[in-house]
Amino acid sequence: MSLPHLDRSGRPTLRTVAELAGVHVSTVSRALSDSPSANERSGSQRTIARIREIAAEVGFERNPHGSGLRTSRSSLLGVLVPRLSDVVLATIYEGIEDSARARGYQTFVVNGRDEPAIRRERLQMLLARRVDGIVLGDAHGDADELAATLAERGTPFVLTNRHSAAHVSVTCDDLLGGRLAAEHLLDLGHTALAVVAGEPYASTGRDRTAGFLQVCAERGVEVPPERIVHAQFDVDGGRGAAGALLASPAPPTGMFVVNDFAAIGAMGAARAAGLTVGTDVAIVGYNDIPLASQLPVPLTSVASPMHEMGVRAAETLIAAIDGRPVESLRLPPTLSVRESSTGVLEPTTL
Amino acid sequence: MSLPHLDRSGRPTLRTVAELAGVHVSTVSRALSDSPSANERSGSQRTIARIREIAAEVGFERNPHGSGLRTSRSSLLGVLVPRLSDVVLATIYEGIEDSARARGYQTFVVNGRDEPAIRRERLQMLLARRVDGIVLGDAHGDADELAATLAERGTPFVLTNRHSAAHVSVTCDDLLGGRLAAEHLLDLGHTALAVVAGEPYASTGRDRTAGFLQVCAERGVEVPPERIVHAQFDVDGGRGAAGALLASPAPPTGMFVVNDFAAIGAMGAARAAGLTVGTDVAIVGYNDIPLASQLPVPLTSVASPMHEMGVRAAETLIAAIDGRPVESLRLPPTLSVRESSTGVLEPTTL
DNA sequence: ACGTTTGGCACAAACGATTGCGCAGCATCA
DNA sequence: TGATGCTGCGCAATCGTTTGTGCCAAACGT
Numbered sequence: 001m002s003l004p005h006l007d008r009s010g011r012p013t014l015r016t017v018a019e020l021a022g023v024h025v026s027t028v029s030r031a032l033s034d035s036p037s038a039n040e041r042s043g044s045q046r047t048i049a050r051i052r053e054i055a056a057e058v059g060f061e062r063n064p065h066g067s068g069l070r071t072s073r074s075s076l077l078g079v080l081v082p083r084l085s086d087v088v089l090a091t092i093y094e095g096i097e098d099s100a101r102a103r104g105y106q107t108f109v110v111n112g113r114d115e116p117a118i119r120r121e122r123l124q125m126l127l128a129r130r131v132d133g134i135v136l137g138d139a140h141g142d143a144d145e146l147a148a149t150l151a152e153r154g155t156p157f158v159l160t161n162r163h164s165a166a167h168v169s170v171t172c173d174d175l176l177g178g179r180l181a182a183e184h185l186l187d188l189g190h191t192a193l194a195v196v197a198g199e200p201y202a203s204t205g206r207d208r209t210a211g212f213l214q215v216c217a218e219r220g221v222e223v224p225p226e227r228i229v230h231a232q233f234d235v236d237g238g239r240g241a242a243g244a245l246l247a248s249p250a251p252p253t254g255m256f257v258v259n260d261f262a263a264i265g266a267m268g269a270a271r272a273a274g275l276t277v278g279t280d281v282a283i284v285g286y287n288d289i290p291l292a293s294q295l296p297v298p299l300t301s302v303a304s305p306m307h308e309m310g311v312r313a314a315e316t317l318i319a320a321i322d323g324r325p326v327e328s329l330r331l332p333p334t335l336s337v338r339e340s341s342t343g344v345l346e347p348t349t350l
Numbered sequence: 351m352s353l354p355h356l357d358r359s360g361r362p363t364l365r366t367v368a369e370l371a372g373v374h375v376s377t378v379s380r381a382l383s384d385s386p387s388a389n390e391r392s393g394s395q396r397t398i399a400r401i402r403e404i405a406a407e408v409g410f411e412r413n414p415h416g417s418g419l420r421t422s423r424s425s426l427l428g429v430l431v432p433r434l435s436d437v438v439l440a441t442i443y444e445g446i447e448d449s450a451r452a453r454g455y456q457t458f459v460v461n462g463r464d465e466p467a468i469r470r471e472r473l474q475m476l477l478a479r480r481v482d483g484i485v486l487g488d489a490h491g492d493a494d495e496l497a498a499t500l501a502e503r504g505t506p507f508v509l510t511n512r513h514s515a516a517h518v519s520v521t522c523d524d525l526l527g528g529r530l531a532a533e534h535l536l537d538l539g540h541t542a543l544a545v546v547a548g549e550p551y552a553s554t555g556r557d558r559t560a561g562f563l564q565v566c567a568e569r570g571v572e573v574p575p576e577r578i579v580h581a582q583f584d585v586d587g588g589r590g591a592a593g594a595l596l597a598s599p600a601p602p603t604g605m606f607v608v609n610d611f612a613a614i615g616a617m618g619a620a621r622a623a624g625l626t627v628g629t630d631v632a633i634v635g636y637n638d639i640p641l642a643s644q645l646p647v648p649l650t651s652v653a654s655p656m657h658e659m660g661v662r663a664a665e666t667l668i669a670a671i672d673g674r675p676v677e678s679l680r681l682p683p684t685l686s687v688r689e690s691s692t693g694v695l696e697p698t699t700l
Numbered sequence: 701a702c703g704t705t706t707g708g709c710a711c712a713a714a715c716g717a718t719t720g721c722g723c724a725g726c727a728t729c730a
Numbered sequence: 731t732g733a734t735g736c737t738g739c740g741c742a743a744t745c746g747t748t749t750g751t752g753c754c755a756a757a758c759g760t
Contacts, residue, residue: 025740064480065717066715067717072745094433234640294614376748416748417746705757707754722740723739
């Protein structure tokens, strides 16, 4: 059959449905709206049902340009992350996506690559697209420029993964995570401890390190400054840093590496130094990525609730968009103990 | 300073700039257009320069809703992938993003999770958003429903990563990749070979396996059917499949695992079986993810040009959108030889 | 000096959806 | 009977941008 008044690309518009139903477009608009207020202003239940039926039949889908133009809302949530090829951020993003979609929003994600210029440019792009709000997954330092810009501008936003200053954020309680790691290593009897901290601009690495050192101090174990080294959040970074630590005159017997990939690198460095991971040197990572349990020597790691972090971040952002009061959230991590810190437990691992 | 005629959210519009410049909005629109045809119809070079200056000064950014409504183009490329937390797809996506952005498009990515219902729904969403074209990174089988839908509907699209039927695609030459793996293992003298193939619906796994078997046949080495097992593209899948192979009465000495994560699982299974990877059993993976070279036993892997695949896919899609003729592209992989197949070469790995 | 071209811009009509307002018709109530 | 209220829907303006058409003046040719 041929439909009346299709748009340029052959898709039905409100008017198509209206003519088919014999009513005015405004009636169709109201009937198809899911806001109850618009709905009650519209016609009888019978008419509404009929309109919806026809709309479904012809496959009508509201044109977001028309709708966005009129309402100045896009139903779009911008998401800025360092990079999606990092499984941690990709998992957080999946949480954001799930939650946003369930609430009628779509997500628009961009990679900021932890480069200030790129981040700025990408954020600009999101704003130019008129997103309704922004999830910032890559805050830098405690006075993040972008967060400040957004706050000043009044665009709703929420930080996740990393936090920054007093802005609303949904993160893992990394301080607690660091504490868990320290308690574990200390309970195992280690006193020669080291930390492979992350990039200085990421609150994650800073907090994890701080928590770790807190517990050490509380228990009277000193971690000298030269045993705390900064490294990139990847395999190479971890290997380099751990290699240097292990090559020092008094090498550590317990290492906390604030990122699993870096921890994998650290394990490599240990092996290269002729040490057996788990017995000669205990290594604890962070995030508990799926791979951690599958390594030749399974990695002890602080498990952060990545997916849930994304879910809650999106929820919080939407609350902010709706004008509801919001506050920061710190989700608790747990420790997954494996052989990289305890040594081989059961040789019968299939 | 207070600007004339801002929009509801306080942002400058064409009219803001027009009033500031003392010209009509249409003149501003043309002056700011980057299409040369519109440009020449617009005013003098002096006027154009002045308008651009004012626009930059007040931070004007074209409202995509208004523009999209008028032109029925969104400058948006939809991207459908199985999941972004898979580093292979995430890397391809980064290529798409880089290339699209350089050509004035933004990308809108969604996860289809390899579930038909979800894929359909996500595609629907992209179309509802009026994307200008679609990159399909998750084609299923040789008669992919979504690809067929798009073709019928006339929406420009291109497949990548996986191909399907006669649709235009930009992929890795996986057949060649499989051949490289076979040649390598045969050159090393192995004759008891096995393949951990992927999910049957993915062309990647099918082609890789087929190429591998081609070379085996050419060289007169038989790979019995029970030595070809299907598994998921992840660590668990690889471990299970390889474990079964190695536990058989006549275990293989050379294994081709069509995905690096699965290969990592296979290495685990080998170790669990008391075998030394690289000497007792040679393992070759696929994709050469960054982690491959960093494993305790570095993994020999067929390197696929993931980023370039994304770049070329986006280029191809944009060509199709512009109505230029396009054709499929098969990018050649290379082999990265490491210890997982050759045994430990140099004990002096730092 | 008088048409004719052309450069430089303005006018106005769209695109598709939303929403305040208003207007019939009917029922209710005094 | 007339005032009032409600139900059910239509009217029309509006969002910001693009683009076909038209107009005025200056430049040009003869």
